[in-house]
Amino acid sequence: MSSALTGSVLARRSYFDLLANRAFEHQAAYPYTFDLSAGMTFNLGKRSTLSLKALHATEGMKMTTNALEPISADENSKIDLYSIAYENRISERTSEIIRLGFYEEKFDYKAYWQDVVETVLYGEYGAKMKAFSFREDFSHQISDNYRIQRGISFSHINSDMYFIPNTETLTFVRRVIPPLVRFDRQYMTAASYVDYAARLSPRLETNVGVRYDYSQLIEQGNLGPRANILFKAFKDISGIPSGANATNIPTSVSSLTGTSRLT
Numbered sequence: 001m002s003s004a005l006t007g008s009v010l011a012r013r014s015y016f017d018l019l020a021n022r023a024f025e026h027q028a029a030y031p032y033t034f035d036l037s038a039g040m041t042f043n044l045g046k047r048s049t050l051s052l053k054a055l056h057a058t059e060g061m062k063m064t065t066n067a068l069e070p071i072s073a074d075e076n077s078k079i080d081l082y083s084i085a086y087e088n089r090i091s092e093r094t095s096e097i098i099r100l101g102f103y104e105e106k107f108d109y110k111a112y113w114q115d116v117v118e119t120v121l122y123g124e125y126g127a128k129m130k131a132f133s134f135r136e137d138f139s140h141q142i143s144d145n146y147r148i149q150r151g152i153s154f155s156h157i158n159s160d161m162y163f164i165p166n167t168e169t170l171t172f173v174r175r176v177i178p179p180l181v182r183f184d185r186q187y188m189t190a191a192s193y194v195d196y197a198a199r200l201s202p203r204l205e206t207n208v209g210v211r212y213d214y215s216q217l218i219e220q221g222n223l224g225p226r227a228n229i230l231f232k233a234f235k236d237i238s239g240i241p242s243g244a245n246a247t248n249i250p251t252s253v254s255s256l257t258g259t260s261r262l263t
Helices: 016-023 253-257
Strands: 004-013 032-043 048-065 071-089 094-114 119-141 146-169 174-176 181-201 204-215 220-231 240-245
Touching: none
Parallel strands: none
Antiparallel strands: 004 032, 032 048, 048 071, 071 094, 094 119, 119 146, 146 174, 146 181, 181 204, 204 220, 220 240
């Protein structure tokens, strides 16, 4: 059995803020972004591979101005994402992919404002989310023009959010309006789907299926059909998809963060 390793590392950092913040010092601050991603793929044999991926991303902003009244704001966020995937081509027409993932996100925001009568208003908002996920996809090419695919996924999510608004005077008399607001929840999500794809012509492909979602957070499940049509107007250009999915509840971290869903 032969084994080979391929990998890549990519780092990006915004640069506009470095120039703009110098020009508008003490008046405004443009946010910065930075992300570092890495991936490795091990060829375990002719039919199987093991892939490791990692992503670290940060974003921040700090603004201080005394144009009319002292105002300051700080915002910092961090995202870490790690995944491992095992892909096995069972046969020439059948394949299976198993993925394990860990996701963590932290967000902190603080604001401070002082008016002319020496009343200080400040607030703080923070959020943390951790999630562990499992996903399995199975695909079988029935013939050159027909394919069936099914998959399942499970996630365990721990979310913690808080909000603290405060008002103070310089005599150190504090009023809290309202008191600390905090949410701390742990819950599970699950999803399953079956899709059937048919290529009716070299430029027209259809996809029909059904998907079931369950969220422990709202204690509700949803069964919805899905249908898509892919039409290629030109031979060398990707097709224009159109379709509908009947699902209406969040079932995974990806649906809450904007990344791709189960399919």
